[in-house]
Amino acid sequence: MFDLPSSIIVGLEIGTSKVCAVVGDFGADGALKIVGVGQAPSRGVRKGEIINTELAEEDIRHAVAEAEQMADVEIRSVYLGVTGRHVRGFNNRGVHPIFSADREISEDDVQDVIKNAKTINLPAQNHAIHAIRQHFLVDDQDDIPNPVGMLGSRLEVDVHVVHGSLNRLQNAIRTVKGLQLEVDDIVFNGLASALALLTNEQKELGSLVVDIGSGTTEYVVYSNGIIKHTGVLAVGGDHVSNDLAYGLKTSLRRAEQFKLDHGSAIVDDSIKGQTISIPNENGLAPKIINLEHLRRIMSLRLEEIFLLIGQDLEQADALDYLRGGAFLCGGGARTPNIAKLAEQVLQMPVSVGKTNTISGLKSALDQPEFATAIGLVKFGSFDHRKRAVKASLTRNLKATLSQLFHRA
Amino acid sequence: MTSPTPLTSPTPSAPTAIPAPPKPISIKVIGVGGAGLAVLAHLIRSSPAGDRFAAINTDAASLAASAAAEKLHLETHLLRGLGSGGDPDRGRIAAQENLPRLKSLCEGMDVIFIIAGLGGGAGTGISPVLARAAKETGALVIGFVTTPFDCEGTRRRHLALEGLAELKAAADGLICLPNQKMFKLIDENTSALETFSIANEYLAEGVRSFCRLLTCPGLIDIHFDDLCQLLRDRHAESAFAVSEAVGPTRSREVAEKLLAHPLLDAGQMLAEADALMVSIIGGPDLTMAEVNRVMEQINRHCEHAQVVMGTAIDEAFRERLAVTVIAARKNLEPAEARLSARPGHEMSSQLIRQAITARPASRFGPSTPSSAASPGDESSAQGTASSRQRWKPARMHQTQLPLESASKGRFDKSEPNIHRGEDLDLPTYVRRGVALN
Numbered sequence: 001m002f003d004l005p006s007s008i009i010v011g012l013e014i015g016t017s018k019v020c021a022v023v024g025d026f027g028a029d030g031a032l033k034i035v036g037v038g039q040a041p042s043r044g045v046r047k048g049e050i051i052n053t054e055l056a057e058e059d060i061r062h063a064v065a066e067a068e069q070m071a072d073v074e075i076r077s078v079y080l081g082v083t084g085r086h087v088r089g090f091n092n093r094g095v096h097p098i099f100s101a102d103r104e105i106s107e108d109d110v111q112d113v114i115k116n117a118k119t120i121n122l123p124a125q126n127h128a129i130h131a132i133r134q135h136f137l138v139d140d141q142d143d144i145p146n147p148v149g150m151l152g153s154r155l156e157v158d159v160h161v162v163h164g165s166l167n168r169l170q171n172a173i174r175t176v177k178g179l180q181l182e183v184d185d186i187v188f189n190g191l192a193s194a195l196a197l198l199t200n201e202q203k204e205l206g207s208l209v210v211d212i213g214s215g216t217t218e219y220v221v222y223s224n225g226i227i228k229h230t231g232v233l234a235v236g237g238d239h240v241s242n243d244l245a246y247g248l249k250t251s252l253r254r255a256e257q258f259k260l261d262h263g264s265a266i267v268d269d270s271i272k273g274q275t276i277s278i279p280n281e282n283g284l285a286p287k288i289i290n291l292e293h294l295r296r297i298m299s300l301r302l303e304e305i306f307l308l309i310g311q312d313l314e315q316a317d318a319l320d321y322l323r324g325g326a327f328l329c330g331g332g333a334r335t336p337n338i339a340k341l342a343e344q345v346l347q348m349p350v351s352v353g354k355t356n357t358i359s360g361l362k363s364a365l366d367q368p369e370f371a372t373a374i375g376l377v378k379f380g381s382f383d384h385r386k387r388a389v390k391a392s393l394t395r396n397l398k399a400t401l402s403q404l405f406h407r408a
Numbered sequence: 409m410t411s412p413t414p415l416t417s418p419t420p421s422a423p424t425a426i427p428a429p430p431k432p433i434s435i436k437v438i439g440v441g442g443a444g445l446a447v448l449a450h451l452i453r454s455s456p457a458g459d460r461f462a463a464i465n466t467d468a469a470s471l472a473a474s475a476a477a478e479k480l481h482l483e484t485h486l487l488r489g490l491g492s493g494g495d496p497d498r499g500r501i502a503a504q505e506n507l508p509r510l511k512s513l514c515e516g517m518d519v520i521f522i523i524a525g526l527g528g529g530a531g532t533g534i535s536p537v538l539a540r541a542a543k544e545t546g547a548l549v550i551g552f553v554t555t556p557f558d559c560e561g562t563r564r565r566h567l568a569l570e571g572l573a574e575l576k577a578a579a580d581g582l583i584c585l586p587n588q589k590m591f592k593l594i595d596e597n598t599s600a601l602e603t604f605s606i607a608n609e610y611l612a613e614g615v616r617s618f619c620r621l622l623t624c625p626g627l628i629d630i631h632f633d634d635l636c637q638l639l640r641d642r643h644a645e646s647a648f649a650v651s652e653a654v655g656p657t658r659s660r661e662v663a664e665k666l667l668a669h670p671l672l673d674a675g676q677m678l679a680e681a682d683a684l685m686v687s688i689i690g691g692p693d694l695t696m697a698e699v700n701r702v703m704e705q706i707n708r709h710c711e712h713a714q715v716v717m718g719t720a721i722d723e724a725f726r727e728r729l730a731v732t733v734i735a736a737r738k739n740l741e742p743a744e745a746r747l748s749a750r751p752g753h754e755m756s757s758q759l760i761r762q763a764i765t766a767r768p769a770s771r772f773g774p775s776t777p778s779s780a781a782s783p784g785d786e787s788s789a790q791g792t793a794s795s796r797q798r799w800k801p802a803r804m805h806q807t808q809l810p811l812e813s814a815s816k817g818r819f820d821k822s823e824p825n826i827h828r829g830e831d832l833d834l835p836t837y838v839r840r841g842v843a844l845n
Contacts, residue, residue, distance in 0.1 A: 242835070245817055
């Protein structure tokens with residue numbers, strides 16, 4: 001019979017350090033709950049983009065299998081998070097003249113103007129991942145949230161377009177499809193994190209979300225409830241480890257461990273001259289590392305990340321709208337004192353974000369690393385509701401029709 | 409003083425050989441060798457009659473075709489009227505035998521531009537000797553040279569690099585346009601003839617803008633002293649780019665074009681430069697706001713560099729705006745070597761060259777570094793002294809090499825992460841120069 005939309009929504013994030021699948025379920029009461037999480041260390045990804053398809057496929061399979069097991073469901077389709085250096089966001093304006101005799105703006109006009117705003121100014125080889133409407137203008141009348149039913153001769157819309165290189169986006173999609181999984185939609189990771197972290201009130205106040213992953217750092221600015229600015233830096237926790245490996249002259253794996261065990265985003269005066277000695281497993285002499293150096297290297301790199309974000313926001317005129325402050329997520333948000341450092345650089349209140357827009361497994365929600373994948377589920381739930389409405393409409397229509405036929 | 413960043417020394421020390429600024433600056437442009445003459449032809453075609461041009465070659469036929477006012481045919485019994493035949497040694501010997509004539513050609517000039525295409529016989533051999541001769545007469549010597557296309561073969565490339573090093577040691581400033589980079593400026597369908605013509609025109613444009621800076625009346629003059637200070641003793645290797653725009657948004661366009669310019673490695677050269685000369689040329693309608701906008705953009709990319717800027721007004725540039733940037737970088741010293749992200753092939757070619765020249769030196773013991781330079785160097789003590797200085801950093805390069813490649817670690821082979829001219833994959837503390845002790 002009719003294929004009812006399944007009640008589960010899966011978010012899949014193919015990150016640089018881990019692949020993470022999160023299962024959300026609408027349940028009996030219709031409220032979305034997180035019921036399963038699966039993750040696997042990622043080996044085939046650099047700076048947010050897949051460089052080794054075989055390894056990536058294997059890791060995705062592991063993560064999805066784990067999530068299936070935990071949630072006790074079968075995963076058929078996923079909302080896929082995408083990121084990378086090629087992903088950019090910009091604000092665009094679309095124009096559409098109203099031709100109809102009565103000059104009333106219809107739903108079709110709204111769709112047309114958004115389509116127009118989505119494609120204009122876009123490089124040919126790029127694909128628009130999102131075109132998020134900000135507000136409409138009717139005959140230069142500003143700030144109209146919904147123009148349907150109004151009269152006017154010219155309809156304009158401001159949208160925020162997030163776009164990326166088509167080929168690179170397709171790489172990720174193909175890899176997932178190769179595992180017999182459908183991709184419902186692709187979602188920019190930064191947007192997903194923001195959806196997971198921010199409440200409506202915070203979006204209204206104006207907030208910045210910074211997702212410090214291991215390969216990339218995404219940032220999204222909300223103000224007055226709409227997306228003002230998005231961006232990606234191909235710099236993340238991996239770079240911190242790499243800097244440490246170079247500066248402390250040790251292996252990358254070791255550097256990673258130092259970062260987790262002894263790292264901090266701020267260099268305290270009290271640690272001057274302190275050292276850590278590490279027993280060497282190969283029977284060689286133990287290595288002694290200056291704690292101050294370790295933290296100095298980390299601090300400089302993290303500070304730079306925030307500086308670059310700050311510069312970009314300043315250029316985009318987005319810095320003055322952030323009354324709600326900044327929220328950090330991603331693995332990088334676990335770095336001790338990172339909120340303090342960000343506060344110093346960005347000059348605004350900063351806290352590590354909590355996923356409080358969705359309920360479910362407490363253990364998953366508290367971890368900043370899962371923000372993106374949870375946000376993907378959240379994004380999916382919006383989509384899902386839209387589809388559900390459509391599906392019920394067609395069902396109603398069919399029911400009425402069949403009733404009519406039965407009567408006849 | 410009009411330079412936005414403070415000069416390193418508050419009073420620019422005028423070199424003794426340079427006459428006082430009030431006197432108009434005398435410039436002579438000398439084209440050397442076949443390529444030099446070709447560029448010269450471009451220059452002569454488009455310049456007012458007052459400028460002084462001279463042509464030097466070993467080949468009589470090409471000299472006869474040149475429109476330069478002064479022509480110098482270098483001939484020795486060795487050449488037998490056949491030209492240098494692609495051998496720089498022959499060119500060098502011919503030049504050395506005619507040293508007095510070269511000197512008299514440069515006599516009384518403040519600035520000598522030497523234009524040559526390196527890699528052949530005449531340009532590669534003669535121009536270093538000419539540069540030394542010109543310097544002895546007290547002129548400021550600036551070389552504009554091209555290096556050959558990769559497809560011209562490795563031998564020409566080695567010869568060109570050797571010539572480049574030698575010229576660098578002899579001249580005050582050197583601006584080099586690697587022909588290979590021209591590929592970024594042309595499209596697939598450009599004919600070979602056009603490509604050379606574009607390269608020549610490009611080099612000519614560089615010389616022209618330099619001349620304009622020194623001679624054209626400007627809103628903001630570049631003082632000759634400033635220029636000397638910028639170039640002298642820096643033995644600078646430079647990159648230059650020209651961009652032009654028309655229309656009401658020209659100031660923004662021109663800056664954008666410049667920062668995306670392939671010859672500046674998309675802005676990376678600006679970030680690495682430690683001295684920068686910016687020349688803005690516009691018509692009488694040039695506004696101060698436009699100058700400001702362009703300089704703001706450029707300054708943002710090179711915070712540490714010493715910037716010398718000048719603005720010239722030329723009636724021909726009405727509604728147009730042309731900006732020429734010459735970015736100079738000190739010869740890489742060991743401490744600075746890590747800061748530079750040189751493309752690998754350049755590095756390796758330097759190593760190859762070193763290997764080639766170092767081998768005979770080792771046979772005679774370690775204390776003969778100057779044998780690596782030209783054999784006819786004895787005439788000028790200065791030349792050998794500076795070439796000796798040049799070798800030391802080059803030798804240090806080799807020890808720095810593995811470190812530099814290691815610094816990118818796991819990102820070594822990934823897509824470079826260039827942001828405003830900085831490679832973000834390199835550790836931040838290395839780029840900022842923070843010492844860990």
